[in-house]
Amino acid sequence: MADKVSYKELGLVNTKEMFTKAMKGGYAVPAYNFNNMEQLQAILTGCAESSSPVILQVSSGARKYANQTLLRYMAMGGVQMVRAMGSNIPIALHLDHGDSFELAKSCIDTGFSSVMIDKSGVPFDENVKVTKQVVEYAREHDVSVEAELGVLAGIEDDVKHEASHYTRPEEVEEFVKRTGVDSLAISIGTSHGAYKFKVKPGEQPPPLRFDILEEVEKRIPGFPIVLHGSSSVMPEFVDMINKFGGQLKDTAGVSEDQLRRAARSAVCKVNIDSDGRLAVTAVIRKCFGEDPKNFDPRGYLGPAREALKKVIIHKNEKVLGSAGKG
Ligand SMILES: [Zn+2]
Numbered sequence: 001m002a003d004k005v006s007y008k009e010l011g012l013v014n015t016k017e018m019f020t021k022a023m024k025g026g027y028a029v030p031a032y033n034f035n036n037m038e039q040l041q042a043i044l045t046g047c048a049e050s051s052s053p054v055i056l057q058v059s060s061g062a063r064k065y066a067n068q069t070l071l072r073y074m075a076m077g078g079v080q081m082v083r084a085m086g087s088n089i090p091i092a093l094h095l096d097h098g099d100s101f102e103l104a105k106s107c108i109d110t111g112f113s114s115v116m117i118d119k120s121g122v123p124f125d126e127n128v129k130v131t132k133q134v135v136e137y138a139r140e141h142d143v144s145v146e147a148e149l150g151v152l153a154g155i156e157d158d159v160k161h162e163a164s165h166y167t168r169p170e171e172v173e174e175f176v177k178r179t180g181v182d183s184l185a186i187s188i189g190t191s192h193g194a195y196k197f198k199v200k201p202g203e204q205p206p207p208l209r210f211d212i213l214e215e216v217e218k219r220i221p222g223f224p225i226v227l228h229g230s231s232s233v234m235p236e237f238v239d240m241i242n243k244f245g246g247q248l249k250d251t252a253g254v255s256e257d258q259l260r261r262a263a264r265s266a267v268c269k270v271n272i273d274s275d276g277r278l279a280v281t282a283v284i285r286k287c288f289g290e291d292p293k294n295f296d297p298r299g300y301l302g303p304a305r306e307a308l309k310k311v312i313i314h315k316n317e318k319v320l321g322s323a324g325k326g
Helices: 017-027 037-049 060-066 068-084 101-109 124-140 170-178 210-219 236-245 255-262 274-290 295-318
Strands: 031-032 054-058 089-097 114-117 143-151 154-156 159-161 184-185 225-227 269-272
Touching: 017 031, 017 269, 031 037, 031 295, 037 054, 037 068, 037 114, 037 274, 037 295, 060 068, 068 089, 101 114, 101 124, 124 143, 124 274, 143 170, 143 210, 154 225, 159 170, 159 184, 159 255, 170 184, 170 210, 184 210, 210 255, 236 274, 255 269, 255 295, 269 274, 274 295
Parallel strands: 031 054, 031 269, 054 089, 089 114, 114 143, 143 184, 184 225, 225 269
Antiparallel strands: 154 159
């Protein structure tokens, strides 16, 4: 068991002030997932260079892949790196899709500044009960808590649902009141992974259900809303992957126009993971295709990291509006 440590000692912040500012400013804070050093460097330097607040996310898959203790120290090193660059952007370390009180507690005890407890797949009262338990523990440590109502389709590491069901606006008020949660992820048509919608080539994916979002906003005015599964599945990277031997067919994401509209609303946090995965994979494939003799990982991880950094800056500047707000 790792020693107990507060995120405050690590130079991290919780998401409360980030969301208050995002709500007032009509933008959304980006939440990017990381599993390794290159992703962490790209996310943090991209956010520092565009002066954006940032939420670093660790999923259960990341914990299995890279080890929770190592990830925590990496985040801590990341904060130091950013400060050495002369940047003071706020950085939160967030547990993505925590599935139990015990896991949320262990993250709070080891330096996370924010946790998600995702009980969206169980009945409402059970969701309320576990979320409330996490909120009570998090309060003692000034850690922020995100919960979810409604189910997103798609696959993200261990989180997998065949079908989605939209958030029921009539449930949100009671849920927020009974749990005391700080932010709420809702399901309005976004989806996890690179295959978000079943569309035929040339067809547009269905628009997000802004009517549900508006109904939610009416019932809990000024309350921070979170969108998961919000990658655009950027075609330039899908094309690059396929050009260099990959086989990604019929991919589809959420259009950047839709995300821009969401970011101006009560949506304060937007989760983007797949676009980063695609950028890294595309550039690595291109490097292998163009220079088959290279066997130095820096020769392909370096350019992949640079491409990911450009994606981060693009999202912050052109989609979420968070650039310049850090
Ligand atoms: Zn998610």
